[in-house]
Amino acid sequence: MTFGTRLAAAMDEHGPLCVGIDPHPGLLTAWGLSDDAAGLRTFALRVVDALAGRVAALKPQSAFFERHGAAGVAVLEEVLRASVGSGTQVILDAKRGDIGSTMAGYADAYLRDGSPLAADALTVSPYLGPGSLGPAVQAAIRGGRGLFVLCLTSNPEGAAVQHAGGRDGVAAGVVRWATEQNATAVAAGEPLGPVGLVVGATVGDAVSELGLDFAAVRGPLLAPGVGAQGAGAAELRQVFGAARNAVLASTSRAVLTAGPDPQALASAASRATAEAAAALR
Numbered sequence: 001m002t003f004g005t006r007l008a009a010a011m012d013e014h015g016p017l018c019v020g021i022d023p024h025p026g027l028l029t030a031w032g033l034s035d036d037a038a039g040l041r042t043f044a045l046r047v048v049d050a051l052a053g054r055v056a057a058l059k060p061q062s063a064f065f066e067r068h069g070a071a072g073v074a075v076l077e078e079v080l081r082a083s084v085g086s087g088t089q090v091i092l093d094a095k096r097g098d099i100g101s102t103m104a105g106y107a108d109a110y111l112r113d114g115s116p117l118a119a120d121a122l123t124v125s126p127y128l129g130p131g132s133l134g135p136a137v138q139a140a141i142r143g144g145r146g147l148f149v150l151c152l153t154s155n156p157e158g159a160a161v162q163h164a165g166g167r168d169g170v171a172a173g174v175v176r177w178a179t180e181q182n183a184t185a186v187a188a189g190e191p192l193g194p195v196g197l198v199v200g201a202t203v204g205d206a207v208s209e210l211g212l213d214f215a216a217v218r219g220p221l222l223a224p225g226v227g228a229q230g231a232g233a234a235e236l237r238q239v240f241g242a243a244r245n246a247v248l249a250s251t252s253r254a255v256l257t258a259g260p261d262p263q264a265l266a267s268a269a270s271r272a273t274a275e276a277a278a279a280l281r
Protein backbone atom coordinates (compact mmCIF):
# COMPACT_ATOMS: atom_id res chain seq x y z
CA MET A 1 0.00 0.00 0.00
CA THR A 2 1.30 3.50 -0.78
CA PHE A 3 2.04 6.16 1.83
CA GLY A 4 -0.73 8.37 0.40
CA THR A 5 -3.27 5.59 0.82
CA ARG A 6 -2.10 4.74 4.36
CA LEU A 7 -2.06 8.39 5.43
CA ALA A 8 -5.51 9.08 3.97
CA ALA A 9 -6.87 6.04 5.85
CA ALA A 10 -5.18 7.13 9.10
CA MET A 11 -6.59 10.67 8.75
CA ASP A 12 -10.07 9.26 8.07
CA GLU A 13 -9.85 7.05 11.14
CA HIS A 14 -8.12 9.35 13.63
CA GLY A 15 -8.52 12.90 12.29
CA PRO A 16 -6.04 15.32 10.73
CA LEU A 17 -3.41 15.53 13.48
CA CYS A 18 0.30 14.78 13.60
CA VAL A 19 2.00 14.94 17.01
CA GLY A 20 5.70 15.75 17.01
CA ILE A 21 8.05 13.80 19.25
CA ASP A 22 10.39 16.65 20.21
CA PRO A 23 12.29 15.69 23.38
CA HIS A 24 13.60 19.17 24.20
CA PRO A 25 15.96 19.18 27.22
CA GLY A 26 13.39 21.29 29.12
CA LEU A 27 10.64 18.76 28.44
CA LEU A 28 12.82 15.88 29.67
CA THR A 29 13.34 17.81 32.90
CA ALA A 30 9.65 18.69 33.19
CA TRP A 31 8.82 14.99 32.87
CA GLY A 32 11.31 14.19 35.69
CA LEU A 33 13.75 12.55 33.27
CA SER A 34 17.49 12.90 32.83
CA ASP A 35 18.81 14.75 29.78
CA ASP A 36 20.58 11.69 28.40
CA ALA A 37 19.81 8.73 26.16
CA ALA A 38 17.97 6.87 28.95
CA GLY A 39 15.68 9.85 29.60
CA LEU A 40 15.21 10.31 25.87
CA ARG A 41 14.20 6.65 25.47
CA THR A 42 11.61 6.79 28.27
CA PHE A 43 10.16 10.02 26.91
CA ALA A 44 9.93 8.97 23.26
CA LEU A 45 8.58 5.46 23.87
CA ARG A 46 6.00 6.82 26.31
CA VAL A 47 4.71 9.14 23.58
CA VAL A 48 4.54 6.21 21.15
CA ASP A 49 2.73 4.03 23.73
CA ALA A 50 0.24 6.79 24.50
CA LEU A 51 -0.48 7.92 20.93
CA ALA A 52 0.35 5.25 18.34
CA GLY A 53 -2.96 3.93 17.02
CA ARG A 54 -4.72 7.07 18.30
CA VAL A 55 -3.46 9.83 15.97
CA ALA A 56 -2.93 9.89 12.22
CA ALA A 57 0.80 10.56 12.45
CA LEU A 58 3.74 10.92 14.78
CA LYS A 59 6.75 13.05 13.80
CA PRO A 60 10.02 12.39 15.64
CA GLN A 61 12.30 15.42 15.36
CA SER A 62 15.70 13.95 14.48
CA ALA A 63 17.65 16.86 16.04
CA PHE A 64 16.57 15.94 19.56
CA PHE A 65 17.71 12.34 19.07
CA GLU A 66 20.98 13.27 17.30
CA ARG A 67 22.02 15.55 20.18
CA HIS A 68 22.51 12.39 22.27
CA GLY A 69 24.92 10.92 19.69
CA ALA A 70 24.90 7.27 18.65
CA ALA A 71 22.79 6.28 21.68
CA GLY A 72 20.18 8.87 20.68
CA VAL A 73 20.08 7.59 17.11
CA ALA A 74 19.60 4.06 18.51
CA VAL A 75 16.57 5.37 20.43
CA LEU A 76 15.23 6.87 17.20
CA GLU A 77 15.56 3.44 15.56
CA GLU A 78 13.60 1.94 18.48
CA VAL A 79 10.88 4.58 18.15
CA LEU A 80 10.52 3.79 14.46
CA ARG A 81 10.29 0.04 15.18
CA ALA A 82 7.80 0.55 18.01
CA SER A 83 5.42 2.53 15.81
CA VAL A 84 5.29 0.08 12.90
CA GLY A 85 1.96 -1.70 12.51
CA SER A 86 0.00 0.75 14.67
CA GLY A 87 -1.63 2.38 11.62
CA THR A 88 -0.19 5.71 12.76
CA GLN A 89 2.18 7.01 10.08
CA VAL A 90 5.65 8.04 11.17
CA ILE A 91 7.13 11.12 9.53
CA LEU A 92 10.80 11.56 10.33
CA ASP A 93 11.55 15.28 10.53
CA ALA A 94 15.18 15.47 9.43
CA LYS A 95 14.87 18.07 6.61
CA ARG A 96 17.49 16.40 4.47
CA GLY A 97 18.70 17.93 1.21
CA ASP A 98 21.93 17.65 -0.80
CA ILE A 99 23.32 17.10 -4.28
CA GLY A 100 21.67 14.15 -6.00
CA SER A 101 24.47 11.62 -5.41
CA THR A 102 24.44 12.33 -1.66
CA MET A 103 20.67 12.48 -1.62
CA ALA A 104 20.80 8.85 -2.77
CA GLY A 105 22.61 8.08 0.53
CA TYR A 106 19.90 9.81 2.57
CA ALA A 107 17.24 7.96 0.58
CA ASP A 108 18.95 4.68 1.39
CA ALA A 109 19.06 5.59 5.10
CA TYR A 110 15.48 6.74 5.55
CA LEU A 111 13.38 5.32 2.72
CA ARG A 112 14.64 1.79 2.04
CA ASP A 113 12.90 -1.36 3.28
CA GLY A 114 15.07 -2.94 5.95
CA SER A 115 16.99 0.23 6.85
CA PRO A 116 17.04 0.70 10.66
CA LEU A 117 16.03 4.36 10.19
CA ALA A 118 13.30 3.80 7.59
CA ALA A 119 10.15 5.83 8.28
CA ASP A 120 6.83 6.12 6.47
CA ALA A 121 7.87 9.57 5.25
CA LEU A 122 10.76 12.02 5.50
CA THR A 123 10.93 15.82 5.48
CA VAL A 124 13.32 17.15 2.81
CA SER A 125 14.65 20.52 1.73
CA PRO A 126 14.39 21.66 -1.93
CA TYR A 127 16.93 24.47 -1.64
CA LEU A 128 19.60 22.64 -3.63
CA GLY A 129 17.00 22.61 -6.40
CA PRO A 130 13.92 20.38 -6.27
CA GLY A 131 15.42 18.14 -8.98
CA SER A 132 18.22 17.15 -6.55
CA LEU A 133 15.54 15.30 -4.55
CA GLY A 134 15.04 12.84 -7.44
CA PRO A 135 16.74 9.87 -5.69
CA ALA A 136 14.52 10.39 -2.64
CA VAL A 137 11.38 10.54 -4.79
CA GLN A 138 12.36 7.31 -6.56
CA ALA A 139 13.16 5.53 -3.27
CA ALA A 140 9.92 6.76 -1.69
CA ILE A 141 7.81 5.50 -4.60
CA ARG A 142 9.71 2.17 -4.70
CA GLY A 143 9.10 1.54 -0.99
CA GLY A 144 5.55 2.90 -0.71
CA ARG A 145 6.85 5.84 1.34
CA GLY A 146 6.43 9.60 1.18
CA LEU A 147 8.27 12.93 1.28
CA PHE A 148 7.32 16.28 2.72
CA VAL A 149 9.14 19.05 0.87
CA LEU A 150 9.66 22.40 2.61
CA CYS A 151 7.59 25.03 0.82
CA LEU A 152 6.51 27.78 3.25
CA THR A 153 7.99 27.03 6.65
CA SER A 154 6.39 28.19 9.87
CA ASN A 155 9.30 30.36 11.04
CA PRO A 156 9.24 34.07 10.15
CA GLU A 157 12.79 33.93 8.71
CA GLY A 158 11.67 31.48 5.99
CA ALA A 159 9.99 34.24 3.97
CA ALA A 160 13.35 35.82 2.99
CA VAL A 161 14.13 32.76 0.84
CA GLN A 162 10.76 31.15 0.18
CA HIS A 163 8.92 34.32 -0.97
CA ALA A 164 11.74 35.28 -3.35
CA GLY A 165 10.53 35.95 -6.90
CA GLY A 166 6.92 36.48 -5.80
CA ARG A 167 4.12 34.72 -7.68
CA ASP A 168 6.43 32.97 -10.14
CA GLY A 169 9.25 32.52 -7.64
CA VAL A 170 10.76 29.94 -5.31
CA ALA A 171 7.60 28.65 -3.59
CA ALA A 172 5.68 28.45 -6.87
CA GLY A 173 8.54 26.37 -8.32
CA VAL A 174 8.35 23.92 -5.40
CA VAL A 175 4.56 23.63 -5.80
CA ARG A 176 4.89 23.04 -9.56
CA TRP A 177 7.57 20.38 -9.06
CA ALA A 178 5.60 18.53 -6.36
CA THR A 179 2.49 18.57 -8.59
CA GLU A 180 4.49 16.96 -11.40
CA GLN A 181 5.89 14.24 -9.10
CA ASN A 182 2.37 13.27 -8.00
CA ALA A 183 0.88 13.05 -11.51
CA THR A 184 1.33 9.28 -11.91
CA ALA A 185 -0.14 8.47 -8.49
CA VAL A 186 -3.08 10.77 -9.14
CA ALA A 187 -3.70 9.15 -12.54
CA ALA A 188 -3.66 5.76 -10.79
CA GLY A 189 -6.46 6.96 -8.51
CA GLU A 190 -4.46 7.22 -5.29
CA PRO A 191 -6.05 9.54 -2.72
CA LEU A 192 -2.81 11.43 -2.05
CA GLY A 193 0.45 11.39 -4.01
CA PRO A 194 3.81 10.48 -2.46
CA VAL A 195 5.16 14.05 -2.47
CA GLY A 196 3.65 16.35 0.13
CA LEU A 197 4.58 19.87 1.16
CA VAL A 198 5.42 21.54 4.46
CA VAL A 199 3.31 24.67 4.81
CA GLY A 200 3.33 26.35 8.21
CA ALA A 201 -0.04 27.15 9.74
CA THR A 202 1.56 30.46 10.72
CA VAL A 203 2.16 31.82 7.20
CA GLY A 204 -0.91 34.07 7.16
CA ASP A 205 -1.71 35.61 3.78
CA ALA A 206 1.42 34.32 2.03
CA VAL A 207 -0.43 31.56 0.18
CA SER A 208 -2.88 33.94 -1.48
CA GLU A 209 -0.26 36.67 -1.99
CA LEU A 210 2.02 34.20 -3.77
CA GLY A 211 -0.90 32.69 -5.72
CA LEU A 212 -0.08 29.13 -4.63
CA ASP A 213 -2.53 26.39 -5.60
CA PHE A 214 -2.00 23.70 -2.96
CA ALA A 215 -5.16 21.82 -3.99
CA ALA A 216 -3.53 21.10 -7.37
CA VAL A 217 -0.58 19.32 -5.72
CA ARG A 218 -2.74 16.35 -4.72
CA GLY A 219 -0.24 15.46 -1.99
CA PRO A 220 -0.55 15.82 1.78
CA LEU A 221 0.14 19.20 3.38
CA LEU A 222 2.01 19.01 6.68
CA ALA A 223 1.15 22.11 8.70
CA PRO A 224 3.49 22.73 11.65
CA GLY A 225 3.12 25.82 13.80
CA VAL A 226 -0.07 24.77 15.59
CA GLY A 227 0.10 25.33 19.35
CA ALA A 228 3.43 26.60 20.69
CA GLN A 229 4.13 28.75 17.61
CA GLY A 230 0.76 30.45 17.91
CA ALA A 231 -1.40 29.01 15.13
CA GLY A 232 -4.85 27.59 15.87
CA ALA A 233 -8.13 26.92 14.12
CA ALA A 234 -8.48 30.40 12.62
CA GLU A 235 -5.00 30.26 11.10
CA LEU A 236 -5.53 26.78 9.65
CA ARG A 237 -8.70 28.01 7.95
CA GLN A 238 -7.04 31.18 6.70
CA VAL A 239 -3.98 29.45 5.23
CA PHE A 240 -5.46 26.39 3.55
CA GLY A 241 -8.89 27.30 2.16
CA ALA A 242 -9.80 24.90 -0.67
CA ALA A 243 -6.82 22.61 0.05
CA ARG A 244 -7.91 21.91 3.64
CA ASN A 245 -8.89 18.26 2.99
CA ALA A 246 -5.24 17.37 2.46
CA VAL A 247 -3.96 19.11 5.60
CA LEU A 248 -2.28 17.26 8.44
CA ALA A 249 -2.02 19.78 11.27
CA SER A 250 1.16 19.29 13.27
CA THR A 251 1.88 20.17 16.88
CA SER A 252 4.58 19.08 19.31
CA ARG A 253 5.11 21.04 22.55
CA ALA A 254 1.41 21.88 22.98
CA VAL A 255 0.68 18.15 23.43
CA LEU A 256 3.98 17.02 24.98
CA THR A 257 3.70 19.48 27.88
CA ALA A 258 0.64 17.48 29.03
CA GLY A 259 2.92 14.51 29.85
CA PRO A 260 4.30 12.39 31.36
CA ASP A 261 0.92 10.85 32.27
CA PRO A 262 -0.10 8.76 29.22
CA GLN A 263 -3.80 9.49 29.73
CA ALA A 264 -3.12 13.22 29.87
CA LEU A 265 -1.06 12.98 26.67
CA ALA A 266 -3.87 11.09 24.92
CA SER A 267 -6.45 13.65 26.10
CA ALA A 268 -4.32 16.57 24.90
CA ALA A 269 -3.89 14.90 21.50
CA SER A 270 -7.59 14.19 21.32
CA ARG A 271 -8.44 17.87 22.02
CA ALA A 272 -5.91 19.03 19.41
CA THR A 273 -7.36 16.58 16.88
CA ALA A 274 -10.91 17.84 17.49
CA GLU A 275 -9.79 21.47 17.04
CA ALA A 276 -7.92 20.69 13.81
CA ALA A 277 -10.80 18.61 12.45
CA ALA A 278 -13.31 21.38 13.17
CA ALA A 279 -11.06 23.96 11.50
CA LEU A 280 -10.43 21.87 8.41
CA ARG A 281 -13.93 20.49 7.91
Ligand SMILES: O=c1ccn([C@@H]2O[C@H](COP(=O)(O)O)[C@@H](O)[C@H]2O)c(=O)[nH]1
Pocket residue numbers: 020022061093152153154155198199200224225226227228229250251252253254
Ligand atom coordinates in the same frame (compact mmCIF):
# COMPACT_ATOMS: atom_id res chain seq x y z
O1 LIG B 1 8.16 24.79 8.91
C1 LIG B 1 8.43 24.01 9.84
C2 LIG B 1 8.93 22.75 9.64
C3 LIG B 1 9.13 21.94 10.71
N1 LIG B 1 8.87 22.34 11.97
C4 LIG B 1 9.11 21.40 13.08
O2 LIG B 1 7.87 21.08 13.69
C5 LIG B 1 8.03 21.02 15.12
C6 LIG B 1 7.22 22.13 15.75
O3 LIG B 1 7.21 22.00 17.14
P1 LIG B 1 6.22 22.85 18.09
O4 LIG B 1 6.62 22.46 19.47
O5 LIG B 1 4.81 22.46 17.75
O6 LIG B 1 6.50 24.29 17.80
C7 LIG B 1 9.53 21.15 15.37
O7 LIG B 1 10.10 19.86 15.36
C8 LIG B 1 10.02 21.93 14.17
O8 LIG B 1 11.37 21.66 13.85
C9 LIG B 1 8.36 23.59 12.17
O9 LIG B 1 8.09 24.02 13.31
N2 LIG B 1 8.15 24.40 11.11
